[in-house]
Amino acid sequence: MFTLVYLDTSPPESLKSQVLQMVVDYFSDISPVSLTPSNPLYQLYQYVIGYEVHLYLQAMNSSLDSTARLILALDDEDPSQVLGFALYLPSQDDAEACTLAYMAVKASHRRRGIARALLQQMVKRRPHAELACVASKVPTFESMGFQVLAAQGPHVLLNTRDHRSDGMVAVQDLAPIYQSKEVQQIHAYLVQQHGKKAMSEAENKRDRLLDQMAHQAQVLVKERFPTIH
Numbered sequence: 001m002f003t004l005v006y007l008d009t010s011p012p013e014s015l016k017s018q019v020l021q022m023v024v025d026y027f028s029d030i031s032p033v034s035l036t037p038s039n040p041l042y043q044l045y046q047y048v049i050g051y052e053v054h055l056y057l058q059a060m061n062s063s064l065d066s067t068a069r070l071i072l073a074l075d076d077e078d079p080s081q082v083l084g085f086a087l088y089l090p091s092q093d094d095a096e097a098c099t100l101a102y103m104a105v106k107a108s109h110r111r112r113g114i115a116r117a118l119l120q121q122m123v124k125r126r127p128h129a130e131l132a133c134v135a136s137k138v139p140t141f142e143s144m145g146f147q148v149l150a151a152q153g154p155h156v157l158l159n160t161r162d163h164r165s166d167g168m169v170a171v172q173d174l175a176p177i178y179q180s181k182e183v184q185q186i187h188a189y190l191v192q193q194h195g196k197k198a199m200s201e202a203e204n205k206r207d208r209l210l211d212q213m214a215h216q217a218q219v220l221v222k223e224r225f226p227t228i229h
Contacts, residue, residue: 001076002083002114004121008069010060015072018082022104023053030102032155033206034134034213040194040202044186051182052172053102056087067170068101071121073114083109086118090126094167098126119144123160130159135216151221154213 010016027046028034035042056068073084084105091097100122105114123129123145132155133141138148146158157164177183191199 002073002109002112002117003076003079004117005072005074006069006121006125007072008060010057011070011072014080015082016057019057019070019072019085019087020050020054022082022085022106023102024050026104026107030104032132033210035206035209039205040190040199041206044183044190047186048174048177048183049102051177052174053087055172055177056101069098069125071118073105073118082106084114084118086122088122088126088129089169089171091128091165091167091169094128094165096126097128097165097167097169098122098130099169100129100131115140116144128159128161128165130157130164132157134213135220138220148221148224151214151217154210154217156217156220 011019023030024046027042027049028036031045031049033045035045057070059067060070069088069090071086071088072082075081075083084103086103087101089099089101091099100119103115103118105118119129129146131141131146132152134154135156138156138158141158142148146160147162149157149159149162149164151157194202
C-alpha cells in the first residue's frame, strides 16, 4: 500500500533525488518527445527533462503561489521510498485550475491505483485540471475522469471539464536549458560519439516521430468528435 503526501515546498533531498531518477528512468513514458534509447538524441532530451523538473522543484522554495506543486506516493512499509509522483502547475489567476506537468509510477508498482490516486488528489485541490498526453494513453486518462478537448501538436489535450480554463500557468522556459553549456557539451559528445550524419538522421527521425504523433492525435480527436471539422 501507499500514502499520499502533498508538498508546496521542495521535498527533502532523498525524496527529490528519487523523483529525478524516475524522470530519467521513465523518460520515454513522460517526455513530450517520446524518443527511445536507440535514438542518439535520447541522452540529450533525457538531461533536459531532468533539469526542467529539477528547476520546478527548486522553484517550489520561492514565495510565489504559481510555482509547482508535488504529490508523492510513499511506500507504507518504508516511507523513505517514492513509488510515484505527480508534479502540477497551479493557475495564477484561477483558483480551481491547474495543469499536470509530469507524472510517473515505479514500474514495479503499476496497476495498483497509484496514478489514479495521485490524479484524484490533484483534482481534489484543483478541480479544473488539464493535461496533454500521447494518443495511446488517452483511454487511461478518460477512465480517470478526463475528457478529450482537442489535438495539440503531437498530443491530445484533456480536461476534467468540457472547456479550458482562462487562467495562466507558469511554465518553465526551456530555451536557457537548451542553450546551456551542459547541453552544448552533451551534444558535442554525441556528435563525437555517433558522427554528424548519424546525429542528423536522429533529428530527422525525431521530427518524423513528432509528425506521426500529431497525426495520431488528430485521428483520435476526429473519432471523439466526428461532426467537428
